Amino acid sequence: MSTSPHFLSGRHIVVAGAGMAGLSFAVALRKLWPTDAPPPQLTIFERDVKQDSEGRVGYSLSLAGADDTGGLVALRDLGLLDEILSYAISGVDKNGAFKLWDADWSQILSVRLRPASGLPTAGIRIARKHLRQTLLKAVTDEIQWGKACVSATKLESGKMLVHVAASNGSQETAVECDLLVVADGASSKIRAALRPDDVLQYAGAVQIAGIAHFPEGIPAPLNDSWGQQVSGGHGVSCFYSPVDRHKVVWALSFREPTPRPAISAPASEEIARSLLDEVLARGHMLGQRFRTIVGSATDPKGVFCLPARDKKPFRHDTELGPVVFIGDSNHAVSPFAGYGASLALKDGRDLAEKLTTATSVADAVRKYDALSVPRAAKILKTSRSRIRWGHSTGLMFFLWRGFMKTMGYLLRFTGRS
Template structure:
């Protein structure tokens, strides 16, 4: 019987988010049937019901090039199910738009789909995508268990410190042969092993919430998602439906220092100043903006947070059998609109490299060669958007000119 350097080994995945679940599913899908498989355990700090309940917002999953998450879902065999849960982007419904302060459309983007995909992109509720991945996972998921830190042992294995309800009083550490770190942007394991490699403030603050319309979302945001620019006054606002009656909005602006994060407070006293400030800063965005703000009545749906991101890194040869994927390696801000795509692709690509390689070193080198340039490009684009979407004066007019030229080019090629 054939063998593999991971046969019979124990792999721990820290985090049951999109990256961790994508990796677990991809590894089982690609593992050769004739080769003894490794044992895989997934630890997730949240309880199953808690994790799903906090993820009602929608995310963009792209399919216009090979780096998109739709390509990863197709490879995982989960594309059809994801399309069934898509809110926008299927059957020609919806596109990304940029509107001016008077809600005139500046640009509409409909790129061509890649690799025979049925659509170049969708909007889907994160909770549905996560449920699809969870259903596909066949390995043990230990809910309510957090991975606090990790250390390389002298025998070459990894010791992972774990805490939570799913751990017995005498079990504070778990040993494994390979640790996949997928515990998010605020990774505790990264903070332990790479204490100087934390999140950086990207220079912008977002505040917003979910507006509810019992009789239906008003157009044009009922069947489109996108961004409204303020005409050179330094603010912009993102909109996207979350279901048939709710639309998430996020007003953003540049600010020299980050603000404290506010989310899921449930307190009207804490969220009222956020709503009032957003209304004042977005005063030029027209009646529809104010209608959406006025329809944001649940304090638990109001948020305010600084945009943060983190540059990707290559794994060093002496780091041991510990691999960082998704946000734990390369966090991006909401302005990227691509974080979920990076997570899905990281999971698939790492599994592919591990299965095909003859050593862990070669697998990690091959994975880094794909992951780091991909994430670096997304981060660079995100910072560019932050700079120009909130621009004023001559820089704004240059930005608006670029949008007009790009919009015309898309129209000429039949993509707008």
């Protein structure tokens, strides 16, 4: 008995962006593709050149595994969980709980959630470079490095025409495809072309961040923990996380009514020193350990400033053509969410699964939206709440702090801290 061919068999899929979402999609599509159907052609374009992408030290990030929305669930489904866990900075044993500290570094809260069914941990911290390298090794399709997808248009045939520009300044080219998967990040050029009014929004807070170096090893309590230090009602907080055994990334944050310009590293010596001076002044109440991390152990060359921005998720409009936005290109979240990588990994994996089991692109996208939009909206709401309460002052702060302390007692009582 013959079976109908898959609607994507022999078709051309373009993936714009080789970040977490795009790579997750590429790995998942090959892993989940039905063995009895001819596969599609997959072309991945990445604006960075390969050497720059692989050479970045970067920072650490969270991967969640407390429920089925987490990035660890996606990595398990991709067959990459064991390798990822081998790179974990924290979270693979009894250490690695998220901590909330007061201005004097006394502990307010410690959280270690129960893992989702079948997972060994509810969350880890991992260096971004190790996650990216693991995904890149798992991709079997060629990545065209140094080529950015800058716009796309729907053709009369129903296909998409993708305009690609090389980073070396060579002439722009155009590529036809039957499906365009957009994974080119929060500042997506394709989203700007197809959805020009769908832009990032300022989330109301600014982060100044850097990396502290400890040649003799990271001091306690950051050698086995990561978390947030609040300023006792002064409207300032500082996030800390190990990157490896000798480096800690820190990010001091505070609310500002309007966004300031972003400053990337490496900044000029004058600007970097000015940022560090501002951090030390704003966090003057956070104690000697804070001053050591920021003032003595941080190389000014790595300091940067980031106004937090995010964007609500959207459901897809079939009138735009066969195009799907995943990860930050659809629903950007600020660093306060702590969930951006997990959302990206789940988006890529879930879209691939829906495409392999649906009857058409429209059917797959509708089912994908039903999963992606609600979970991203929930994370966005949570991150905005963290900004509001974590930088609160006066009575609001003390109410929030009291609630956090109560939560800490309950978690200790139930054995979850």
